[in-house]
Amino acid sequence: xxxxxxxxxxxxxxxxxxxxxxxxxxxxxxxxxxxxxxxxxxxxxxxxxxxxxxxxxxxxxxxxxxxxxxxxxxxxxxxxxxxxxxxxxxxxxxxxxxxxxxxxxxxxxxxxxxxxxxxxxxxxxxxxxxxxxxxxxxxxxxxxxxxxxxxxxxxxxxxxxxxxxxxxxxxxxxxxxxxxxxxxxxxxxxxxxxxxxxxxxxxxxxxxxxxxxxxxxxxx
Amino acid sequence: xxxxxxxxxxxxxxxxxxxxxxxxxxxxxxxxxxxxxxxxxxxxxxxxxxxxxxxxxxxxxxxxxxxxxxxxxxxxxxxxxxxxxxxxxxxxxxxxxxxxxxxxxxxxxxxxxxxxxxxxxxxxxxxxxxxxxxxxxxxxxxxxxxxxxxxxxxxxxxxxxxxxxxxxxxxxxxxxxxxxxxxxxxxxxxxxxxxxxxxxxxxxxxxxxxxxxxxxxxxxxxxxxxxxxxxxxxxxxxxxxxxxxxxxxxxxxxxxxxxxxxxxxxxxxxxxxxxxxxxxxxxxxxxxxxxxxxxxxxxxxxxxxxxxxxxxxxxxxxxxxxxxxxxxxxxxxxxxxxxxxxxxxxxxxxxxxxxxxxxxxxxxxxxxxxxxxxxxxxxxxxxxxxxxxxxxxxxxxxxxxxxxxxxxxxxxxxxxxxxxxxxxxxxxxxxxxxxxxxxxxxxxxxxxxxxxxxxxxxxxxxxxxxxxxxxxxxxxxxxxxxxxxxxxxxxxxxxxxxxxxxxxxxxxxx
Numbered sequence: 198x199x200x201x202x203x204x205x206x207x208x209x210x211x212x213x214x215x216x217x218x219x220x221x222x223x224x225x226x227x228x229x230x231x232x233x234x235x236x237x238x239x240x241x242x243x244x245x246x247x248x249x250x251x252x253x254x255x256x257x258x259x260x261x262x263x264x265x266x267x268x269x270x271x272x273x274x275x276x277x278x279x280x281x282x283x284x285x286x287x288x289x290x291x292x293x294x295x296x297x298x299x300x301x302x303x304x305x306x307x308x309x310x311x312x313x314x315x316x317x318x319x320x321x322x323x324x325x326x327x328x329x330x331x332x333x334x335x336x337x338x339x340x341x342x343x344x345x346x347x348x349x350x351x352x353x354x355x356x357x358x359x360x361x362x363x364x365x366x367x368x369x370x371x372x373x374x375x376x377x378x379x380x381x382x383x384x385x386x387x388x389x390x391x392x393x394x395x396x397x398x399x400x401x402x403x404x405x406x407x408x409x410x411x412x413x414x415x416x417x
Numbered sequence: 418x419x420x421x422x423x424x425x426x427x428x429x430x431x432x433x434x435x436x437x438x439x440x441x442x443x444x445x446x447x448x449x450x451x452x453x454x455x456x457x458x459x460x461x462x463x464x465x466x467x468x469x470x471x472x473x474x475x476x477x478x479x480x481x482x483x484x485x486x487x488x489x490x491x492x493x494x495x496x497x498x499x500x501x502x503x504x505x506x507x508x509x510x511x512x513x514x515x516x517x518x519x520x521x522x523x524x525x526x527x528x529x530x531x532x533x534x535x536x537x538x539x540x541x542x543x544x545x546x547x548x549x550x551x552x553x554x555x556x557x558x559x560x561x562x563x564x565x566x567x568x569x570x571x572x573x574x575x576x577x578x579x580x581x582x583x584x585x586x587x588x589x590x591x592x593x594x595x596x597x598x599x600x601x602x603x604x605x606x607x608x609x610x611x612x613x614x615x616x617x618x619x620x621x622x623x624x625x626x627x628x629x630x631x632x633x634x635x636x637x638x639x640x641x642x643x644x645x646x647x648x649x650x651x652x653x654x655x656x657x658x659x660x661x662x663x664x665x666x667x668x669x670x671x672x673x674x675x676x677x678x679x680x681x682x683x684x685x686x687x688x689x690x691x692x693x694x695x696x697x698x699x700x701x702x703x704x705x706x707x708x709x710x711x712x713x714x715x716x717x718x719x720x721x722x723x724x725x726x727x728x729x730x731x732x733x734x735x736x737x738x739x740x741x742x743x744x745x746x747x748x749x750x751x752x753x754x755x756x757x758x759x760x761x762x763x764x765x766x767x768x769x770x771x772x773x774x775x776x777x778x779x780x781x782x783x784x785x786x787x788x789x790x791x792x793x794x795x796x797x798x799x800x801x802x803x804x805x806x807x808x809x810x811x812x813x814x815x816x817x818x819x820x821x822x823x824x825x826x827x828x829x830x831x832x833x834x835x836x837x838x839x840x841x842x843x844x845x846x847x848x849x850x851x852x853x854x855x856x857x858x859x860x861x862x863x864x865x866x867x868x869x870x871x872x873x874x875x876x877x878x879x880x881x882x883x884x885x886x887x888x889x890x891x892x893x894x895x896x897x898x899x900x901x902x903x904x905x906x907x908x909x910x911x912x913x914x915x916x917x918x919x920x921x922x923x924x925x926x927x
Contacts, residue, residue: 254600254607255593262602283708292606294492295706296574299603316710321727322578324710326797331828332875337713338579339728340793340832340842342870350870352793355732376602379582381591 262288263375268313271368274305279327279345288375299374301361302327302334304345311370314347315359315378322379325358334358356380449636450675453667455659457643459674462536464681465529466635470628471682472522475689476560477621479515487567489613491606491705494569498701513693519564521689523719526557531774534753537762538641540650544754546634549627551750556624558719563616565717569609570701575714577604577612586736604707639663640670644762651759713794721788722781728793792841799839800828806836813890820887823880827872835891843869848893854901858885 219226249256264287274280282303289297302314302325314334316324323338333350334343341352348357359378364371437443486505488497501508530550533539539547562580566573577599584598585591600607642662668674699717703709716724730738764771796803805821813821824830824846832842839845844852853861862881865871876884892898 252593252597254602255596281710286603286605288602290601290606292490292492293603294490294606295704295708296491296605296608297603298706298708300708300710316707317578317582320582322582323575323714324707324712326710328828328831330800330826330875331831331870331872333828333870335795335797335831337794337797338575338724340795342795344870345874351865351868353728353730353732353735355735376592377578377581377595377599377604379585379591379595381585381587381595 263373264288265364265371265373267366267369267371268301268303269370271305271309271365271370274303274311274370276305276307279304279329281327284372284374286374300324301372301374302358303370304347309365311363311365312347313361313363313370313372315361317359317378318354319349319356319358319380320352320354322377450671451669452636452639453663454640454670454674455642455662456666456668456673458640459668459677460643461677461681462532463640463674464678465525465532467675467678468682468685469522469525469529470632471686472518472525472689473624473628475518475686476515476522477625479511479518480617480621482511483515484617489567489609491569491609494567494609495701495704498568498570502698502701509698510693512698513696514689515564516568516699517689517692517696519561520718521685521692523557523561525685526554530554534770535764535774536641536644537650537760537764537767537770538644539754539757540760540762541652541655541754541758542638543634543641544758546631546638547754548751549631549634551747553624553627553631555747556620556627559620560616560624561717561719563612563620565720566609566612567616568700569705571703571705571709571712572700572714572716574604574705574707575712576716577608579714579716583739586739640674641762644764646761646763646765648762649760650762711797713791713797715788715791718785722784725784725788725791728787728791790841794840795831795842796840797831799830800825803830803835803838809835809891813887816883817887817890820883820885823876823884824887827875827880827884832869846888846891848891848896850889850892850898851896852899854899855885855889856901857899858888 213221266284266287268282268284280303281300283298283300286293286297286299300316302316304312304314306312314325318325318336318338318341320336320339320341323336325334325336325341325343327334332345334345334347336342336352336354339353341354342350343354343358344350346357347360349355361372361374363373433443483501486497486501486508488494498512501512503509533547533550566577581595581598581604584594587594596602598608598611599605600611639659642659703712715721727735727739761767805825810818810821829846830839832840834841834845835847837845849858859881861867861869862876862884863871863873889898
C-alpha cells in the first residue's frame with residue numbers, strides 16, 4: 198500500500214506506461230470510479246431543481262389556472278350584436294405589459310343568453326374578426342370562417358371558436374379566463390369537446406347552456 | 418536606424434516565442450491552415466461553408482451590440498427596438514446588419530448544403546460531418562425563428578401563437594408543451610424571456626460548438642476532391658485514393674485555396690452591409706398588443722412556405738402532417754449518408770439527387786410565392802374599399818343595382834374578385850352566371866358549400882333575390898349564361914310525349 202502512495206517521482210514502477218500505472222493502481226482507479234459515481238449522484242440531485250425550474254410552467258394543472266373576472270355590464274351589450282371586449286388577464290405577470298390585455302368577442306343572443314368567444318382562431322390562434330353584415334368571423338391568417346354562434350363555416354379550422362365559460366352575476370357579465378386557448382385545452386375537456394376553454398370543474402360554477410342544441414353541429 | 422529595426426524584429430520574435438512556448442497553439446493552427454488539399458477543389462463552389470462561418474461571426478458581433486440596448490421583457494422590448502431604430506446613433510444600422518445577416522446566413526447555409534449534396538461530398542468518410550451539418554442547419558433555422566420573436570411586434574406575438582397552436586396538437590402532452598413554450602398560461606413576459614435565452618445563450622452556444630466540431634472533421638478528413646463521373650467512392654479504397662490525390666496535386670489550403678474563400682467572405686459581408694444600408698432594419702411593425710386585432714400576421718420570408726402549406730392542408734390530415742413530416746424530413750436528412758455512403762459523386766450520374774433537389778426547390782419556391790400574397794386569406798377591407806366597377810351597373814334594373822349593394826354590404830368582396838379587385842379566397846364573380854344557373858346561385862348563396870359559408874342566416878329573401886339577380890348579369894364578356902341540362906330534358910319529357918316503346922326516339926339535350 199505504502200509504495201503506491203509515494204510521490205510519482207519516487208515510485209518504484211516508473212518503468213510502466215501511464216496506462217500500466219493506472220492498471221496497477223487499483224485503489225486509485227476504484228477511488229476515481231467512486232468519485233465519478235458521486236458526481237453522477239450529485240448531478241442527479243441537482244437536476245431535480247434545474248429541470249423542475251424549467252418545466253414548472255407545465256406542472257400547474259390547467260383547470261386551476263385563471264379566475265372569474267368581470268368584463269362588463271349586460272346593458273353594454275345590445276341584444277343581437279357581437280362586440281369586442283378586452284380584459285386584463287387574471288394570470289398576467291409583472292412584465293407582461295400589453296400582452297396581458299386579452300380581447301374576446303361577446304355575443305349577446307337575447308335576454309340573459311350570451312356567448313363569449315376567444316379571439317384566437319381554432320386553426321392556429323390568429324385573431325378572428327367579426328363581420329356583422331355577413332354574420333361571420335373571419336381569420337386573416339389562413340382564411341378560417343365561423344358563423345355567428347362560433348360554429349365552423351369554412352377554411353382549415355377543424356372545429357368552432359373557443360368559448361369562455363361565462364355567467365351573469367346580477368347585471369355583470371363575468372367569464373373564466375386563464376390559459377391561452379389552443380386545441381390542447383380542448384382535448385382536456387372530456388365530454389364537452391366543443392368549446393370550453395376550462396373544463397367544467399366545480400358544481401358552484403353555473404355555465405349558461407344557451408346553445409346546447411346548436412353546438413352539436415360544431416363538430417364538423 | 419537599421420540596427421533599431423533589427424532589434425525590434427528580434428524583440429518581436431522573442432515575444433512570439435515566449436508566448437508560443439507557453440500557449441502552443443499558433444504552430445498547430447498554422448499547420449492545420451496550410452494542410453495540403455487537392456488542387457481541383459480550390460474552386461468558387463467550395464466557398465459557402467467558410468462564408469456561413471464568417472456570417473455567424475458577424476451575427477455574434479452585431480447581436481452582442483444589440484444586447485447592449487435591447488430589453489428582453491414584454492413590457493419594453495418593442496420600445497427598446499424603436500429606441501434602437503431612432504434614438505441610438507447607428508442603432509438602426511446594427512439592427513439592419515443583424516437582420517440582413519440572418520437572411521444571408523440562412524441562404525448561404527442552404528446553398529452550402531445543396532452544394533455538398535449535389536457534389537456527393539457527404540459520402541464516406543464524411544457522413545458524420547454531414548449529420549453535424551444538418552444539426553447546424555436546424556440550429557440556424559432556430560436562430561431565425563427565435564430572432565423573429567426578438568423583434569417583439571404584432572407578427573412576433575401572433576407568430577408565437579401559431580407556434581403554440583402547433584405544439585398544442587401534439588397528442589397527450591399538448592397542454593404541458595404549450596405551457597412549457599409560453600412559460601405560463603398565456604403569451605407574455607415569460608415567453609419572451611424564454612425565447613431570449615434560447616436566442617442569446619442556448620442556440621448560439623450549440624451553434625459555435627457545432628461549427629467547431631464540423632470544421633475539425635473537415636480538417637480531419639480533408640476537403641472533398643472535385644467529383645468526377647465514374648470515380649466511385651468505396652470505403653475500402655477511398656481514403657488511400659484521396660491521400661494519393663492530395664500528395665500528387667496537393668496545394669496548401671492557405672493561401673492557395675483559401676484566397677477564394679476570403680474574397681467571397683468579403684463580398685458577402687459587403688453585400689450584407691449594402692443591403693442593410695439601402696433597405697434598413699426589419700420592423701418592428703405594430704406593437705405587440707393583442708387587443709389590436711386589425712392585423713394580418715405573417716412570418717419572415719424563410720418561413721413563408723410553412724405558412725402557405727398550413728393554409729392548404731385539409732383539416733383531417735393537418736395535425737398528422739404537422740407532427741410527422743418534420744420528423745421524417747429531418748430523419749431522412751440525417752440518415753442520407755448512412756444509406757448512400759458509397760458510389761458515384763458526380764451529379765450527372767445521380768439523376769435522383771438532381772430531381773430531388775429540383776422538386777424541393779420548385780416546391781419551396783411556389784409555396785413561398787403563394788405566401789407573399791396569401792390568396793387563401795380574405796381581404797378584410799375589400800367590401801368598403803373596392804367599389805363595384807361602374808361598367809357592371811350600366812343598363813341594370815333597380816333590382817339588379819340593389820343586388821350590387823347587397824354584394825358589397827354583405828362583404829362578398831372580401832373573398833371574391835370583381836374586375837381583378839377583391840379577395841382571392843373564392844372564385845372571381847365576373848362570369849359567375851356562365852358557371853351557375855339562377856337556382857344554383859340561390860342554393861350556393863343560401864347553403865354555401867365548397868369552402869363557402871352559408872349565408873342563409875345573413876340574407877333575407879328580398880336581399881337574396883336582389884343579389885342573385887345582380888349575379889345573373891355577370892356573364893364575363895357577354896358569354897352564354899349557364900343552363901341546366903337536366904331541366905331541358907325534363908322540359909322535353911313533359912311537352913313531347915315519348916313515342917310508343919316500339920320505336921324509341923333518341924332524346925337530345927341542348
